Amino acid sequence: MDYIAHIRESDKEIQSVEAHLLGVKALAESFGDKIGVKHIAGLAGMLHDMGKYTHEFKEYIREAVNNPDSPPKRGSVDHSTAGAKLLFQKFHQGVPSRLEWILAEVVGNAIISHHSYLHDFLNPHLESPYLNRVQEKHLDEFERSRQCFFDFVISEMEFQQYVSNALVELEAYLSKPSSENGESKLMFLIKFIFSALIDADRTNTRLFEENKIDEPEQSxxxxxxxxxxxxxxxxxxxxxxxxxxxxxxxxxxxxxxxxxxxxxxxxxxxxxxxxxxxxxxxxxxxxxxxxxxxxxxxxxxxxxxxxxxxxxxxxxxxxxxxxxxxxxxxxxNVIDDLNDDDENEDGIxxxxxxxxxxxxxxxxxxxxxxxxxxxxxxxxxxxxxxxxxxxxxxxxxxxxxxxxxxxxxxxxxxxxxxxxxxxxxxxxxxxxxxxxxxxxxxxxxKLDMNKDAEIIQNLDRVIKAFKRVEIIDKATDELFDNDKLTDFIAEKMDEVQSVLVILNTKTVVKRLYRQMEVSGVPIYHLSTSMCAAHRNHILGQVREHLNQNEKVICISTQLIEAGVDVSFDCVIRSLAGLDSIAQAAGRCNRHGKREIQQVYVIDHAEENLNHLQEIKIGKKLSKRILIDLKRDQNQHGGNILSAQAMDRYFKEFYTEFSSKLNYFIRKLQKDMTELLMSERKHNTYYQAYLHNKKERLPLCIVNSYRTAAEYFQVIDDQTAAVIVPYDEEGKDIIAQLNGNETIENFSGLLRKAQQFTINLFYHEREQLEQNDGVVSLLDGKILALKETAYSKEYGLDLENDGRFDLSMY
Known part of the structure; x- marks a missing residue:
């Protein structure tokens, strides 16, 4: 009897389960081989869809294809547990065998998770979602799946040898000298195997759907x-x-x-x-x-x-x-998939x-x-x-x-x-x-830096040779507001051709831009409320003025200071971390074509930094160093931007944040590093389990991968990407993404869309939804702004009042 992995949309061609499993196995092996875990990754590949060897899944996929308007009930078929269950039954029973148990847990978690995200081995409720799947969950046709797997994919004897090879790789991986503890090593191994499986599975499925063979790339x-x-x-x-x-x-x-x-x-x-x-x-x-x-x-x-x-x-x-x-x-990421569990759409x-x-x-x-x-x-x-x-x-x-x-x-x-x-x-x-x-x-x-890590020789000599600016401290003795800053900018424009102003918050930048007016001088505004294509357009105009030595003022958030190739005669930087001041200085007299130029550091009274703690602390530490230099100009190497000053700044900065460096999760009152990689004796969930249950959890790994991921966000507030209707190309991308495209076309559109995205905080998304400024595409997987919610001057327009006509772009 033929068992079905996928049915192609265009011609209803069937991909058999064994063809899919062997194809994914081969790809996963090639990915795993890069770090010496070929058989561990291949094991995940060959077992991940073993649960499709059932009458239940075969009936489910046929019904879904034949009745697309009334597909089977979600949750009706579980095909991702069987492979992990097989590993658990064969290698995770009886007297604990450390390597076999770890292998079953590493590969098994990747398998049960391949339609969502890695499961916790032990969660905050002192339960094991992993064990609930591989040990407790009953599968009606498990024996059928198991037998078909050994009949059609690999014999039991060959499978046993394959697992033996995987165990050799596991032992070599764990014994490799490293500063990381065992739990950290295993966390990264599981994530690597999961990555290899996800990519192998999706690549094999895509190639089948597109009826293509993956051609080898150029060397x-x-x-x-x-x-x-x-x-x-x-x-x-x-x-x-x-x-x-x-x-x-x-x-x-x-x-x-x-x-x-x-x-x-x-x-x-x-x-x-x-x-x-x-x-x-x-x-x-x-x-x-x-x-x-x-x-x-x-x-x-x-x-x-x-x-x-x-x-x-x-x-x-x-x-x-x-x-x-x-x-x-x-x-x-243009597509939102954080909470996806699409197991019951697999195959269709x-x-x-x-x-x-x-x-x-x-x-x-x-x-x-x-x-x-x-x-x-x-x-x-x-x-x-x-x-x-x-x-x-x-x-x-x-x-x-x-x-x-x-x-x-x-x-x-x-x-x-x-x-x-x-x-x-x-x-x-x-x-x-x-x-x-x-x-x-x-x-x-800490980072395991190589000995003699610096590539550039005689760095002090190099830094001295590249000095092109003088830092003027206007932050320790006076405060600025936008009125005072407007007058100061106008004063500087009488002396120079170009001024760049960098402030710490979008709100104050926008207000200053609205307020700023110097006769005959073009003024530009930049912030992360603009998409990449929009910012490029503005920067292009600014550079044109700079190249022609014409008068120009640019008012920006910190996005301009880290590596953007522009060179102004004068820079005014609102007080922030020492690194930010140094980077802002790099936008002044950048190519050394003039004599030493001035960078002014000011303290702006209107900036609210309560939700920007890193900038707030950085500002405090920088001010302390500026005060030291005002008292004694020989301190800190005699220069606010010296290597000595920078070293002191970062050490004090990390000391100030010592309680947060391990990603502290306030709601759980735990560091993320504990959830991911703590040893049992330091794992509070495991210790609570021992105390409450009066028994050991029958697992080698007890960490909480999914819980950690649910709380992780690089910036304080989670954001969502939204495509904006900037320029005709942005509008066209939105229109095409709302249609029925091929996988290849979707790939190209998603790549193009990178230039036309901004990130919304969720409170901004809610406000736009209330103002009817955002539209959902493709069942809510992609968000796009309406044209009335995007401004040619400021980018995102939360009020969605449609004041600006984008047709000129």
């Missing part, structure tokens, strides 16, 4: 070598320019050459502290391409704090490499399933993404995020402006990097002019 080594040649042609072209011999340009070339030479070293965790304006993007790309060619890496990934840097850097890299198809920008290719199957797995050679998306891969709920994890292995990952790691995520960030370094054969570059103290000995979970 990444050949591709990266070709890229390297193009990059060097560009770098060498600078040597024939008139200013090639200036001291600054000679130093830029020296640092670029050092990056090239450093690429010969083994993969590790290194720092690249090129000062602002030192050619960091091209130098880091040179290291990445050279190292990728030498060490056979598969991906080069740039992780940045703000989407503005994605847009700028990706554009620059595309131009040099003359390749658009292999470079991916990933700003945000509807619009929701097409969205799930769309390629969204970071398999591109070069990827630009954000710190939020990087951390979501490891710790956020939803299968779309974690699907990408395995593609972080065998990669060069460059963390641009790494000082912007949110303080609550410092420990989680450090441990993710330690895992990628120790197990995943990835090289990790912390790239910034203001290095945070992530290896600070006082941190409970």
């Amino acid at each position: 990444r080594k050949e591709l990266f070598d070709a890229y390297y040649q193009k990059l060097m042609k560009k770098i060498n072209s600078y040597q024939v320019q008139e200013d090639a011999k200036t001291a600054i340009n000679v130093l830029r070339r020296e640092m670029s050459d050092q990056c090239d030479q450093f690429a010969e070293k083994p993969s590790g965790i290194y720092t690249l502290s090129i000062p602002t304006g030192g050619g960091k993007t091209l130098a880091s790309l040179r290291y990445a391409l050279q190292h990728a060619c030498r060490e056979n890496k598969q991906h080069i990934i740039y992780v940045v704090p703000f989407t503005t840097i994605i847009e700028q850097n990706a554009k620059e890299v595309r131009k040099i490499l003359s390749d658009d198809g292999h470079i991916l920008e990933h700003h945000s 290719i509807n619009t929701r399933q097409k969205l799930k199957l769309a390629k969204d797995n970071w398999d591109s050679p070069i990827i630009f993404t954000t710190m939020v998306q990087f951390l979501n891969v490891f710790y956020a709920k939803g299968s779309r995020n974690i699907r990408r994890l395995h593609n972080l292995s065998k990669s060069v990952i460059i963390f641009d402006e790494v000082q912007k790691v949110p303080v609550s995520c410092v420990s989680l960030f450090n441990q993710a990097l330690n895992f990628l370094n120790t197990y995943c054969d990835s090289s990790l570059i912390l790239c910034t002019a203001t290095q945070p103290a992530l290896g600070f000995v006082e941190l409970e979970r």
Whole structure:
């Protein structure tokens, strides 16, 4: 009897269960092999849909296809428990065998979770959702599934040998020297196996639905070598320019050459502290391409704090490499899948399933993404995020402006990097002019930085040579409001051609922009309320004025300060963390074409920082250092931006937040690190279980993965991505996403939509829904703004009053 895994929408062709299981097994093996766990991942692949070997599932899928308007009742078929149950029965019974029990738990949890998210082994109610599925749940046709699996997929003898191979891999993985404890190692292993399974399952299903065979891509080594040649042609072209011999340009070339030479070293965790304006993007790309060619890496990934840097850097890299198809920008998750459990839609290719199957797995050679998306891969709920994890292995990952790691995520960030370094054969570059103290000995979970980690030699000399601005302290003796600031900006515009003002809150930025008026001077506004395409348009206009040496004022939130390539004559920065002041200074006299220019630090009285604790504390610590320097100009190396000042700032900053570095979950009164990776003796849920039940939980792993994920959000308030109707292209994307597209078309549209998304806080979403400013597409999986809720000046318009006509864009 034929058992069905999927039925193709176009021609009703059937994919058999064994074809699907063996196809997913092969893909999962290839993903797992990257870190030496080929058979562990393959085990998950071959067992994940074993529960489809039932009359019940066969009847269910036929009924669903034949009656699409009245599909079977949700929850009527469970096909993802059987494979995990088989592992539990064969290897998790009787006298505990540590490795066999761990293998059953690691692979079993991935299997039962592959339509939603990883289960807790022990949850806050002192129950085990994992055990409830694999031990307690009764499956009517389990014996049929088991027998079919051994008849059609793999014999029992071959299966036993396969498991033996997996156990060898598990022992090797666990015994590898690492600073992480056993629970941390297992947490990352489970997540990697889950990632491999999710991607293998969706890729195999997509290929079947599209009636395609996955063709092998061009060798990444050949591709990266070709890229390297193009990059060097560009770098060498600078040597024939008139200013090639200036001291600054000679130093830029020296640092670029050092990056090239450093690429010969083994993969590790290194720092690249090129000062602002030192050619960091091209130098880091040179290291990445050279190292990728030498060490056979598969991906080069740039992780940045703000989407503005994605847009700028990706554009620059595309131009040099003359390749658009292999470079991916990933700003945000356009599709909301955090609470999905689509097991009862599996096998039927509807619009929701097409969205799930769309390629969204970071398999591109070069990827630009954000710190939020990087951390979501490891710790956020939803299968779309974690699907990408395995593609972080065998990669060069460059963390641009790494000082912007949110303080609550410092420990989680450090441990993710330690895992990628120790197990995943990835090289990790912390790239910034203001290095945070992530290896600070006082941190409970510090970064395992390589010895002699800095790529650039004689850094103090380099920093001194790149000094192009003077920091003027106007924050310790007086307060500014927008009235006073307006007068000060007008005064500066009498002295210079261009002024950039960076304030800490969108509200005050918007008010100042509305209030600011200087005769004959164009004034521009930038904030994260604008989509990427909109910000690019504004920045393009600003750069045009700057290039023509015309008068211009730009008023922005901090999004402009981290890596955006603009150069103003004067910068005014509202007091914030020392790293923010340094980054703001990097937007002034950026290329050193003028004598020393001024950066003014002010204290703005109208900013409400009560919900921006990191900025509030950073402001306090920076002010303390400014006061020290006012009393004694020889303190802190005699400069607010010295390496000594920056080191002191970050150590004090992390000390101030010491109780939050492990991602404290207020509602549970626990650190997220405890939920994910605490040992039994420190796991309060397990200790409570022992006390209440008077017995040990019959599991090797007792951590709470799903509970942790449910509380994880990189920023304080959870946001949702929404597509905006900016420009005709934005409107077209919204219109097409509301139609019945193929998986391939959905993949392309989701990629294009990255330039046309903003993130809404949930209170903003609620206000827009009340004002009829937002529309749901594709059964609520995608959100889009209506045209009346987006402004050509400010971006998001919560009032949805339709004051601006977007047709001109």
